[in-house]
Amino acid sequence: MSELGSVAWPPEPIKTARLVLRGPEARDRAAFVELLASPEAHVYLGGARPRDELERELPAVPERWPGSFVVELDGAMIGQILLRRATEHRRPAAVGKVDLGYLFLPRAWGLGYAAEACAAALDWLDGVLPGEPVVLTTQSANVSSMRLAAKLGFTEVERFQAWDAEQWLGLRPPPTPPA
Numbered sequence: 001m002s003e004l005g006s007v008a009w010p011p012e013p014i015k016t017a018r019l020v021l022r023g024p025e026a027r028d029r030a031a032f033v034e035l036l037a038s039p040e041a042h043v044y045l046g047g048a049r050p051r052d053e054l055e056r057e058l059p060a061v062p063e064r065w066p067g068s069f070v071v072e073l074d075g076a077m078i079g080q081i082l083l084r085r086a087t088e089h090r091r092p093a094a095v096g097k098v099d100l101g102y103l104f105l106p107r108a109w110g111l112g113y114a115a116e117a118c119a120a121a122l123d124w125l126d127g128v129l130p131g132e133p134v135v136l137t138t139q140s141a142n143v144s145s146m147r148l149a150a151k152l153g154f155t156e157v158e159r160f161q162a163w164d165a166e167q168w169l170g171l172r173p174p175p176t177p178p179a
């Protein structure tokens with residue numbers, strides 16, 4: 001994966017009905033530790049990292065790069081959205097395309113926050129890099145993630161075997177410009 005390309009970063013905070021999307025800040029560090037150390041959030045992602053390692057190794061402002069959004073609810077981080085360029089994806093259909101990832105704290109699941117935030121991030125992408133298709137890879141056993149992908153307009157390209165599990169590669173075509 002590599003960075004998105006030439007986009008102005010960080011953008012002005014993006015407000016949705018309930019959430020704010022913005023670039024990471026130093027005040028998010030504790031929430032990043034919680035998120036990246038959460039076994040529940042990493043069931044389908046190859047396992048969480050040890051909390052003490054994260055406490056030691058995360059920089060003062062974690063995950064600060066173009067396309068890395070913190071999702072905030074009532075002033076506190078509840079999740080992360082990642083938009084990167086899939087330069088080295090193992091499936092040719094995904095290589096070079098923008099790749100969407102998402103990771104939310106378990107206490108924020110089941111409330112529609114991930115869907116609301118991802119839709120806003122994709123809208124932002126459509127504005128700054130118009131015409132880009134977006135890909136997404138998730139384990140097919142990750143039912144919540146599969147449902148979210150469908151809600152966001154991703155459809156199946158293929159399934160493939162990797163990291164000891166069946167993976168689902170989805171694609172969201174760019175929105176059709178108004179006639």
Ligand SMILES: CC(C)(COP(=O)(O)OP(=O)(O)OC[C@H]1O[C@@H](n2cnc3c(N)ncnc32)[C@H](O)[C@@H]1OP(=O)(O)O)[C@@H](O)C(=O)NCCC(=O)NCCS
Nearest residue numbers: 041101102103104109110111112113114115138144145148
């Ligand atoms: C994948 C993940 C982001 C999905 O989170 P989520 O909260 O289930 O997703 P959504 O935001 O779409 O919320 C969906 C649920 O909220 C419910 N909901 C409640 N209030 C809602 C509202 N106001 N608006 C919309 N949905 C609402 C929906 O009914 C739905 O419930 P259901 O799944 O039982 O039908 C989350 O499970 C996660 O962070 N997992 C760990 C990371 C991961 O596996 N990432 C995938 C690889 S990229």
